[in-house]
Amino acid sequence: MGDYRHKTTGEVKSQGEWRSLNKNTSFPKVWTQATLDALQLDPVFETPQPTAGQYQIAVRNGVTQDAKGNWVQAWSVRDMFADDEDSTKAEKEAAYQATLDSAAAKSVRDQRNRLLAETDYLALTDNTLDDITKEYRQALRDITSHPNFPHLTDADWPVKQ
16 A cells, blocks of 8 residues: 545655654554554555546546545546647647557567568578478568558468478
8 A cells, every 4th residue: 555645634645755744753664553543544545547548548636435435546537638739639649649650660570570580591592492481581571561560460470380
């Protein structure tokens, strides 16, 4: 448990912050209910972070009481982007997606290059590639024209025979 809520003021702070505010007080390593009562604190229980949609983020939004009267973390889901003077929300989302796509494309190309390098020794001039290896290497080279590129799944990759 990381946070505690003061019963009177409603302030929420970590255990370390409450210790810092009471520098001349000796605290036990593990806080018991008696310790919390003496400090007039209630524990704040962790709650699961909600699932955010595309171009959204989940952020902590204070604390709230649950149906049992316990204090728990409160969450809200917010849009990552908003309109401003310089650009629209849609333009920011498109730019962000382009960045994600670029990183995914680089990752796919790096993986393709590693897989090609694993068979490079077979393509030396004194070796003759069999048709299966030729097809595999060509499929690796063509991976950037795959319909799911750059967001490939394992099933989209050619399999080395």
